[in-house]
Amino acid sequence: MKEVELKILDMSSVLKPSDSFALVLEEVGGEERKLALIIGAVEAQGIKMAEMHYRPPRPFTHDLLLNVMAVGRLQCLKGVIYQVKNGIYSTYLYIRRADGEVDVVDARTSDAIVLSLRAGFPLYVYEDILEKEHLRNISSDGSSYTMSINSVDIDMLKRAMDEAVQCEDYERASQLRDEIRKRENEENNKN
Incomplete structure (x- = not known):
């Protein structure tokens, strides 16, 4: 299956007074199609801290995981969004072990994004998912758009x-x- 690389485009609150956020990912190159993921406040905070390269005084969970991976000589090669069902995006992380073998680990997409930002590995989505789920009817200022019902x-x-x-x-x-x-x-x- 063809993989399309993604980057973070924007994140904004979507439901007031709810603590939900819309994280918009954009295709790198190509048609610049966009995906919107609905995430919670904690996930949004983790992504924002990683974007700002903020290092807390003590390791947070993502930092701990990356530290354990470094000690175990594990390297994350990429993350791939492989499924969207009932508004839940699912991602595989491809992890290279010290012996060179690659294992695939299931992860929450928001965690994969934070790890990608912290460790510098690319994030992809399968082409068919991007085509089916990408945002449509985007206004000229980007303030409104139509999401696939499967994304909610x-x-x-x-x-x-x-x-x-x-x-x-x-x-x-x-x-x-x-x-x-x-x-x-x-x-x-x-x-």
Whole structure:
């Protein structure tokens, strides 16, 4: 599967008074397609600290992990976003051991981004995911855009449905209701 390199473009708060943030990643070169990930305040803080190259007085979890990897002579080669499901992005880290073998480790995408910023390895996404999930209808100033419904979790869908009902946009509300029911049925069928 083709991998497309990504870089951080922007991060902003999205839901008030919620503590959610939209992290926008952009394709390096090419068409400059963008992905938006919804992350929490703690994850946003970790990414912002890594972007600023802030070193806390004592190691935070990401620093601890990188220190342990250095002692064990492990090197992260790259991170690859391999899946998006119900608003959750999943990433593999490719780790080279001291003997040269490469292992693949599953990681939260926000953790992979912080580690990438701290350790300097590239972050990629599979081409088909980028094509399916990239932001559309971006305004000229970048302040508004359309996200794929797959990029949003059920709680956010429920809030959007409530907002659509309040605005009397019943067609949109029914579409969101159907998506919520579909996901809840899928979840119930797993159990």
